[in-house]
Structure formats: structure tokens, C-alpha cells
Amino acid sequence: MLHAVQPGDGGVARVVTDLVRAQLATGLRVAVACPPGTELAAAVRDEGADAYDWRAGREPGPGLFHETRDLARLIRAVRPALVHAHSAKAGLCARLALRGRIPTVYQPHAWSFEAVEGTTAALARRWERAAARWTARVVCVSEAERRTGEAAGVRAPWSVIHNGVDTARFTPAPGTVPFPAPAGEPAGPAGSHGPxxxxxxxxxxxxxxxxxxxxxxxxxxxxxxxxxxxxxxxxxxxxxxxxxxxxxxxxxxxxxxxxxxxxxxxxxxxxxxxxxxxxxxxxxxxxxxxxxxxxxxxxxxxxxxxxxxxxxxxxxxxxxxxxxxxxxxxxxxxxxxxxxxxxxxxxxFDVRRTGAAVAELYRELAGVRCTEHREPIAQ
Structure with a gap:
């Protein structure tokens, strides 16, 4: 399966990296199309996934035709059973390229029309309503995000799958922690500062x-x-x-x-x-x-x-x-x-729960088979 992603950094990159790691562990062949030289491109290669350079900017513009054409070429080369498009730009290009020919999952990671105002917001809402017909499933990361989409007139099959985090990586630290410092500067000693x-x-x-x-x-x-x-x-x-x-x-x-x-x-x-x-x-x-x-x-x-x-x-x-x-x-x-x-x-919100829910969605839409996922035990 193929993840199409823009942007290649920030929270979206962390979400996709966690999904790729979980999917590779189940035996899936996973590919990622994302902007080259980004945090995401490096991370998914480190995980062992196939990473493809997709030169796409954050905003729609004059390059949209070429971005959509290039993504369509990548999809033909990879021949995935399913495409999972992350954020507005990837959702735009992937759905224009595929038009429903293979199952397409769209995950907004916050709706594009919330980021703009006036005519631009109206056009974004109009596109999301139109593109729903080429979307096998819209994945929202919260019920509130789903309600926002419905209020904007987006009529599509929905799944709500909460974001998850790696609870083994993000853990409390015992006692007082030294104040970190930017690169090249020494960390401040514990307790040497106010809150x-x-x-x-x-x-x-x-x-x-x-x-x-x-x-x-x-x-x-x-x-x-x-x-x-x-x-x-x-x-x-x-x-x-x-x-x-x-x-x-x-x-x-x-x-x-x-x-x-x-x-x-x-x-x-x-x-x-x-x-x-x-x-x-x-x-x-x-x-x-x-x-x-x-x-x-x-x-x-x-x-x-x-x-x-x-x-x-x-x-x-x-x-x-x-x-x-x-x-x-x-x-x-x-x-x-x-x-x-x-x-x-x-x-x-353990990331393993998120991975299991996404795997179940893939099985439902495209018959993508994974090994068994078990619910994590709280520790």
C-alpha cells in the first residue's frame, strides 16, 4: 500500500512514520510518496519502507497539474492495493489522479477550509464535498473533526481513529530534569530556573x-x-x-x-x-x-x-x-x-491501538491482510 504525504514534517510526519513502522511489522509492503529531503523521507527509509520522491508544495498553485501527474506516475509504478493520502494537498492530488479507481483513504489531519477565509475557504469546502465521491473512506482523528466535515457538507463514509503516541518513547522522568538547550549550548542545571x-x-x-x-x-x-x-x-x-x-x-x-x-x-x-x-x-x-x-x-x-x-x-x-x-x-x-x-x-491513545484500527480499515476496504494485532495493555 502507498502513503501519499504532504507535508513531510511535523505531526503528520510522526503519524505516518508510526503507521509505517506498524505496517511493516505486520508483513505489509509499504511505500511512501513525500517531498524529498524531509524528516518523513529519512524516517521511513530508516524503517525499511520504500520511499519515493514526490515534489509537492504545501499550497495549491500553478504546479498542481505537475504534482498530480507525478503522483499518478508513482502510483502506476508502485501498483498499490490502496492509497492513503494525508493532509489536504496529498488528498487533492491523489483523488484527482485516481478518481476512485482503487480504494483511496483520505486523512485530513485538520480540514483545509479552517486554515483560510472568504472565497478560498468556500472553494476548499466545495472541493472537499466534490472529492468525497472518489474517497473510499475519510479518516478523522477526532469526532469533532468529523462533525466539522459534516457541517461543511462533506458526505462520505467516515472512520474516526484517534491519533496515538509511542508510550515507551514518551515517558515521565524521575525527579527534576535539566533544562535542555538549543544545539551548541550547554543544558542548564536542574533547578537553575523558574517553572x-x-x-x-x-x-x-x-x-x-x-x-x-x-x-x-x-x-x-x-x-x-x-x-x-x-x-x-x-x-x-x-x-x-x-x-x-x-x-x-x-x-x-x-x-x-x-x-x-x-x-x-x-x-x-x-x-x-x-x-x-x-x-x-x-x-x-x-x-x-x-x-x-x-x-x-x-x-x-x-x-x-x-x-x-x-x-x-x-x-x-x-x-x-x-x-x-x-x-x-x-x-x-x-x-x-x-x-x-x-x-x-x-x-x-497508545499508538498500537491506532495501528490496529488502521489495519482493520485496510482489510475492510482492500482485503489487505496483516498479522494479528492485539490491544495494548496499559502499564
Whole structure:
């Protein structure tokens, strides 16, 4: 089977890499078409999958014809039993190339029409409604994402398969963890700083780091000595750096986010839109409390009872500052929320559960046979 993917980095890349690893372990022949030189291209080759260079940009534009043609050529060369297209651009090109000739699974990872406004959003909704006829199954990562699609008029067969994380990789750390540092700088000694808030995500409008920076002066006023770390890179990096103060560290893109979660006192992701964000799940698996924007997937990802403390309206710096200030001022509350978060992820969001659900979907649509999957046991 073939995964068609654009973008080749961030949360989508991690989701696809986890799926590829699980599928190879079951004996499937797995191929991935994605932009060359990306995090995803390297990761799937390391896993042993066939990786094909597909030069596609994030946005539709003049290159769409060539991108669709090139993907169609790859599909003919690979001859998959099923194509799984991830995110809007791959979903656009794959469905134009195939038009339902072989089973096509489309996974939006958040709807494209939420990222734009006006005429562009209307055109995106119109395309998603039209393309449903060439889609064997739309996979949403949350019930909320499915409801958003239905409200936009997308009429397609649905499956809701929650994102999962590797609970063996993302684990709590005993005791106080040294404050990591960007490449080339020494890590700060444990306990050498005030409480640390970490935000992991692409530096872009979707993830809401601008809202977080607007809220941060009020957080520091409530909790003097608090530190903020933005982990990731993206198109808004320069603008965000210009708006940040001395209490903000830009770690850039890092090969492993796990140490940053372990060093955090609170992990925050004030997104404007999502399907179900991966970073809060990784943080909770690491035993850390989270504060997240109340967007698609957020409520479903949180443990019962955490909504009042951990959810904030998207785009609201005052509400975000108040939520962060409350948690930073109460260490015992942070610790109890972190323990509950870890248990919640173990029981509901283990990546093995996600892999098993996707494998069952492939069997249903294309008769793709895998070895037996067993439900993970919470530890």
C-alpha cells in the first residue's frame, strides 16, 4: 500500500512514520510518496519502507497539474492495493489522479477550509464535498473533526481513529530534569530556573504561538522567573522572535522532543484549529499537564475533569495567561494532573491501538491482510 504525504514534517510526519513502522511489522509492503529531503523521507527509509520522491508544495498553485501527474506516475509504478493520502494537498492530488479507481483513504489531519477565509475557504469546502465521491473512506482523528466535515457538507463514509503516541518513547522522568538547550549550548542545571512552559509545534498561525507571546507578560507578572520555550521552526519564526522577550527561548527544530516535555512544568499548544494535535498527547504520555486551545480534538484528548483547568478559547491571550498562571503557581496540582494524563494516554491513545484500527480499515476496504494485532495493555 502507498502513503501519499504532504507535508513531510511535523505531526503528520510522526503519524505516518508510526503507521509505517506498524505496517511493516505486520508483513505489509509499504511505500511512501513525500517531498524529498524531509524528516518523513529519512524516517521511513530508516524503517525499511520504500520511499519515493514526490515534489509537492504545501499550497495549491500553478504546479498542481505537475504534482498530480507525478503522483499518478508513482502510483502506476508502485501498483498499490490502496492509497492513503494525508493532509489536504496529498488528498487533492491523489483523488484527482485516481478518481476512485482503487480504494483511496483520505486523512485530513485538520480540514483545509479552517486554515483560510472568504472565497478560498468556500472553494476548499466545495472541493472537499466534490472529492468525497472518489474517497473510499475519510479518516478523522477526532469526532469533532468529523462533525466539522459534516457541517461543511462533506458526505462520505467516515472512520474516526484517534491519533496515538509511542508510550515507551514518551515517558515521565524521575525527579527534576535539566533544562535542555538549543544545539551548541550547554543544558542548564536542574533547578537553575523558574517553572518552564514548553510549546512544541510548527511556528505558524495555526499553532497560535503569537497568542502565547501576547499572553506571556501576564504569566511572568503572576509567576516571576517563569521561562517559555518554543520548540520548532516554521514560516513565522522571524516574526515571533521579534515579538518575544528575554524570558522566551527559541529551541528551533529538534530531532527529539521527548527531553523538552520532560523538562517542562506545563506544556501548552494554543492552536486556532486542529484535528487532534499530537504534541499534547506526547506531553501527557510524558506525565505533563497541558493547556490547549478548545479546538477540534482537544476535549477528546483530555482526561475527564481536566477541561476546566486545561482548555482555553482559541485566540484569547487573557484566558491563556490565567490558565498557565494557575498551574504554574500550584506544583501539587500540576503533578496530579500529569499522573492522570499519563494514565489516560496509556488507556486510550497508545499508538498500537491506532495501528490496529488502521489495519482493520485496510482489510475492510482492500482485503489487505496483516498479522494479528492485539490491544495494548496499559502499564
Amino acid at each position: 518552564v512552559v514548553v510549546c512544541v509545534g510548527r511556528l505558524c498561525r495555526q499553532k497560535g504561538q503569537d497568542v502565547l507571546l501576547a499572553a506571556w507578560p501576564e504569566v511572568v507578572a503572576r509567576v516571576p522567573g517563569a521561562r517559555l520555550v518554543l520548540v520548532g521552526d516554521g514560516p513565522d519564526a522571524e516574526r515571533l522572535r521579534a515579538a518575544a522577550g528575554d524570558a522566551v527561548t527559541f529551541a528551533g527544530a529538534v530531532p527529539d522532543t521527548a527531553p523538552w516535555y520532560r523538562a517542562a512544568d506545563v506544556v501548552v499548544l494554543p492552536s486556532r484549529w486542529e484535528g487532534m494535535a499530537l504534541a499534547p498527547l506526547e506531553a501527557m504520555a510524558s506525565g505533563r499537564p497541558v493547556v490547549v486551545g478548545d479546538v477540534d480534538g482537544a476535549r477528546e484528548s483530555l482526561p475527564p475533569g481536566h477541561e476546566e483547568l486545561c482548555l482555553v478559547p482559541p485566540g484569547d491571550p487573557a484566558a491563556l495567561a490565567a490558565a498557565l498562571g494557575r498551574l504554574l503557581a500550584r506544583p501539587e496540582l500540576r503533578h496530579s494532573l500529569g499522573r492522570e494524563a499519563r494514565e489516560h494516554v496509556l488507556s486510550r
